[in-house]
Amino acid sequence: MSDNDRSTELKRASTRARNRWVVWGIVGVVLVVAAFGAWIAVRALQAKAELEAAQALMSELEAQGLAFDVYGAEATLEEIADHTDKAIELTSDPVWRVGEIIPVAGVNLAAFRELAALTGSVIDRVVSPLLEAAEGINPETLAPTAGVIDLGPLIAAGPAVAEASEGAADALKAVEAIDTSGTIEQLAAARARIAELLTDITPLLLRLDSTVPLLPAMLGSDAPRTYVVMFQNPAESRALGGAALSFAVLKVDGGKIDLESTAAAAVDFGKYDEPVVAMPDGAREVHGGSYGTSIADTTLRPSFAAASEITREIWFRHFGYWIDGVVSIDPVALSYVVGATEPITLSTGDVLTRESLVPLLLNEVYQRYSSADLVANNVAQDAVYGEAVSAMFTRLTSDLIDPGALLEALKLGWQEHRLLYWSAHPDEQAQLAEFGLHGEFPVSDASTDRVGVYFQDHVGAKLNFYLKQTVHLAKNNCRADGRESYRVTVDLQNGIDPVAASTLAPAIVGNSVMEGVRIGFQRMIVMLYAPPGSTIVARAVDGTAIGMDALHDTTYPVSRIVVTIPPGGVTTASFDIVAASPGSRALEALVTPMVNPTTVLDEALECGG
Known part of the structure; x- marks a missing residue:
């Protein structure tokens, strides 16, 4: 073989060797990528299973909490924490973190890891302290023994409630920072569920954090x-x-x-x-x-x-x-x-x-x-x-x-x-006002106008035992200025049998005779407290318009209607209101708690009515 032939053959051999290395390099890269993807896929499936298992147990934990089954809840919490810890471990190794830089897939991996970590944080910093507090604040520990409530567990629960409140506030900020805009639907839905839960519970825990420390003093821990x-x-x-x-x-x-x-x-x-x-x-x-x-x-x-x-x-x-x-x-x-x-x-x-x-x-x-x-x-x-x-x-x-x-x-x-x-x-x-007081005027907000519908006996009798009430709330946008029109209608039904009216005891009919009211007839004051800034524009009894009064209580427009309901009869009072400002809002009513519960119905308002 000539020197030229030998040189050519050597070049061919070298080329074949390089080609083999390129092929094996490509194969190696493919294998690494495949192994990388398989590793992440397997761990993602495992993490998904762990989080789903934890989520499945959350409803059981909630039921145990509502039933004050502290020991059962603690056992369930251990299972949830175990699943959550495994999910965090599966989504926090170096391979997973490298995968987060991959286009498209990376945002899903990052969101998955952040949600897993957030779930673990909620378990550790919110749920666990709340269960600790529940050991002190539950019906059994607060029940009097020989007329005495043990204040020790109540006092000890304060720090746990404070920890849960702080943990919920931090978790709410964390979930708001998780970006799921480019992720798969399931991750976005999971984030939304956690955000909704934390949005609901965080204000409550903040209020509890301020009120629980007050309870011992209210029960005489510092002074009678x-x-x-x-x-x-x-x-x-x-x-x-x-x-x-x-x-x-x-x-x-x-x-x-x-x-x-x-x-x-x-x-x-x-x-x-x-x-x-x-x-x-x-x-x-x-x-x-x-x-x-x-x-x-x-x-x-x-x-x-x-x-x-x-x-x-x-x-x-x-x-x-x-x-x-x-x-x-x-x-x-x-x-x-x-x-x-x-x-x-x-x-x-x-x-x-x-x-x-x-x-x-x-x-x-x-x-x-x-x-x-x-x-x-x-x-x-x-x-x-x-x-x-x-x-x-x-x-x-x-x-x-x-x-x-x-x-x-x-x-x-x-x-x-x-x-x-x-x-x-x-x-x-x-x-207590921060917690939300009952027994006060209705408070409206940007999304809801609230009216007060109040009843008062106007005879001095005990006849309201027989009274039944229905409140109808109707609204529509009928005005050029965009302010909604509201109609609040009250039906009062006198359940006294006309035949039996004469047999009612003097204490029940009260001052009826002195007040000039026939026995068994109920004379009532119906009061409407409208939202501040709104206007009461009309009122009627049994469909017949009556004159307007001009009353107010602090910033609330008020109207009073006196009605008389015969035994077995129904009398209707209605009020028309124009909202304080343009826009569409829900309409709700706060009603006097009566002997018989009041039915509140939402209805449509005819603009030409």
Whole structure:
């Protein structure tokens, strides 16, 4: 072979070698890429399975939390944390992080990793502290033992609630920073679910963080407290609920609760010539001369803070000491509480149950004690009521009540505005206001206009036991200026049988004869509190327009209509309102809690109507 041939052959061999290395290099790269992709795909599937397993357990954890099953919730939380930790581990190795720089796929990997880490943070910094707090704040630990509430667990729960509140706030910021705009639909949906959860829970935890530390002091941890319990009677309605006819004094010291005494509005208190506190602008014109001068009529105005301030001042003038707060409850809420315990038998032989308490206290005792001696009737009726209250208190501070059922009963009473609380300590009241007070004027916002629909007996009777109410809310944009038109219609149905009207006891018909109202007829004041800045432009009774009044209570336009409802009949009052500013909003109503629940219906408004 010549030198040229040998040189050519060597060149060919070298080329073949290079080609083989290129081929194997390409194969190697392909294998590495394939292995890289397979590694990420496998870990992604595993992480997805772990997060789905954790998510599946969240509903179980929620149910256990609502049932205050702390031990079950802790076991479930361990499982969730285990799944979450594995998901974080699977999405945080160097290979995964390198994958995040790959176009298209990278944004999904980054979002997946961030969501997994965020889920773990929520478990560690929000859910775990809340479970720790639940060990101290739950129905069983808060239930009185021999009349004493152990304040230790409540005090210890404060730091855990603070930790959960801070963790939720940080998590909300973190989820808002996660960009899922270019990711697959499932990741965007997962982020939205977490964001919604944190948006709902974060404000609540912030409020709890400010209120939980107050509870021990409210229960006498620092110094003894004196509270007045106001019993409203919705059979004789007032805007806030019912006439304030009975009271009890509670002494609270270091968690020990004692029922010290009781008082009756008609027996223990007189009437003042002038209001005992300064009247808010317009309130006297709306509610008349009794407001602020009589303890029974402190509930005429739909503000529990105002009613409590009047009660506190009258209490001091009559008994010579200041009270630390006022708790209000009505017999309907009391019936919920009775449902949390065994039936209570009174000395009269009456048995208090959830079903029997309301008809007994709001109707049957008046029918039973109805002789010609009105004073004797009142004494007998008050005795039954007083014994029922005393028996209820004894049961509440005993071991015979179901703590979980009691919590649900109190929650329901609070939601229906039948259970109210006011503190005479400004710092506490300010914190409670942040939590959201019940028993105050309706507050509108950018998305919702809220009206107040309030009822008041206008005879001085207990006839509202037989009253049924329906509120219709209608709206439409019918004006050129873009302000919506609202119509609030109230149907009042008198459930008294016309044939049986003459058999009603004197205490039930009350001042009907003196007021010139036929027996069994109900005369009511229907009040509308419109949103500040809005205008009440028309009103009617049974479809017939009536003249306008020009009333206000602070910044709220107010209108009052007096209606009379015959036995077995229905009377309708309606109010037309023009919204304060242009735009479309929802329309809601806050309504006086009555004996019978009020039905609220949303309807369409005919612009030509």
